[in-house]
Amino acid sequence: MPDKSTVTWLEGDQSHSALWHSENRLLPPKKMVLADDTIPADDAYRLACEGTALLWRGDFQNARQLLQAIARRIDRPRKKKRVSKKNVQEKLHDKLPVAITNDVFNLHRLAQSQRARTLGQIIIRVDPNHQIALRRAPLVAEACFEAFGEINASYLISLRELLGLVGAHEWRKKGVVIKALDANGTQRIYPHYGVFSPIRGEYLELVANAVLPKALSLNSTAFDIGTGTGVLAAILAKRGIEKIIATEIDARALICAQENLLQLGLSEQVTVAEYDLFPPSKAALIVCNPPWIPARPSSALERAIYDPDSQMLRVFINGLAAHLETNGEGWLILSDIAEHLGLRSQAELMTWIENAGLVVLGKESIKPRHPKISDATDPLHAARSAEITNLWRLGVLTKP
The missing domain is CATH 3.40.50.150 (Vaccinia Virus protein VP39)
Structure with missing residues (x-):
């Protein structure tokens, strides 16, 4: 079940709050800053790695591009380890003890979990009836209603999770x-x-x-x-x-x-x-x-x-x-x-x-x-x- 916590933040001199919604069991952000099109990708990546959520206030499509940029930065260090991974795979083919494969799997799952947490730090506010008040924001009401039902309050959701449910909506339409x-x-x-x-x-x-x-x-x-x-x-x-x-x-x-x-x-x-x-x-x-x-x-x-x-x-x-x-x-x-x-x-x-x-x-x-x-x-x-x-x-x- 999704987390139903309430997240509160300051915007200017005013306090705002919204429900936290995550089907992927992401915890509500403990620290959150406002971000828009002016934030450099390196700064966004550093904040996300530190566990600081970015409440997006800019162009929606630019947020998607920023998400992709953070993903590239997460994956870049992994490319440097290709040789060591290849060596591990060669050892697996040589049928070394099972514990090695178990260890590789656990490390892989840990890396997946860390990657998901970092990519989940770009946050979108969705207004009642699943409306997004951002420039170039897509119409997501049908996809969100299919997934969550009617929600008559504002809620926060990670951009990555939101894009995932929009993708699921397309699968549901075409089959x-x-x-x-x-x-x-x-x-x-x-x-x-x-x-x-x-x-x-x-x-x-x-x-x-x-x-x-x-x-x-x-x-x-x-x-x-x-x-x-x-x-x-x-x-x-x-x-x-x-x-x-x-x-x-x-x-x-x-x-x-x-x-x-x-x-x-x-x-x-x-x-x-x-x-x-x-x-x-x-x-x-x-x-x-x-x-x-x-x-x-x-x-x-x-x-x-x-x-x-x-x-x-x-x-x-x-x-x-x-x-x-x-x-x-x-x-x-x-x-x-x-x-x-x-x-x-x-x-x-x-x-x-x-x-x-x-x-x-x-x-x-x-x-x-x-x-x-x-x-x-x-x-x-x-x-x-x-x-x-x-x-x-x-x-x-x-x-x-």
Whole structure:
């Protein structure tokens, strides 16, 4: 949930205040100065690094340019370390101890967090009904209303976060083509702000192509656990499964999934329901694509990627057997990126599966195709280039 603190500042001889709004868990600024088009980028960068927020009073487009200038200054020192990063990657390829990859990941996350805090120091005041009283400010009312609802008071938000929700609004308008729904590219999913966009198509292919369990012939019912945009439920429906319950606990995702399934004409076939994982019944097929990396998320959107201590993964595995019909299957879609980062071993995963009374019936695998695979400058390149996405077919272990 966003922070609802009130920020107070002096402007001239007058005291002003506004709500603080951050979906990315940025703390309200403790120190803030006014800034406009006259501030040099080096000065803005120094203040941001010191934790001083810049309440922008100049041209909106100049604020965007200043944000880009600060980003370049943040990234510039990192370029000097390319050789050391390359050496680390070479060591990873040589399969040195797992602790090295774990350490690289933790340092990478720390750098990301510090970068986000620094870039979040340019602050925009948004007036009631999501209006911005700055020169050349874009119309953001529709995007902000979609993300936050109606706000009848002024609030402060980081420029970076504001631009992010405007970008999310554009994704919501144009949608994401899902080839697993329609090879002709006419079927789209429309992700809402704060709901992870299904832009990585390889895991969708796995669900679209895996052989359906025979138990569906007796009870054509499936669950999609943690449905998000509803994309996996839609794929299952397109494959002919008669009844699908798509569960979700996030309020935005619930609305997003319902709207997507309605526009795809699948709302009669798929029921979107608010449950923390499993509904209180059984199904012949249960599909789950949990967050892949056991680490703490730093924003609402990252909850689709990071799962602290593999909590959701383990709860799904432990609860699966009780919700499967006889001879039913659970499909666990999981990247092995955590293994390459030294955050979770396959042996741990297999132990959890065994302890839950489950057995691996089979596994479908596919190589991801995202751009970072070929980015040798990425500090996690060694892990990303080795990543495989798996669909684990799980069944209940029968007692002899």
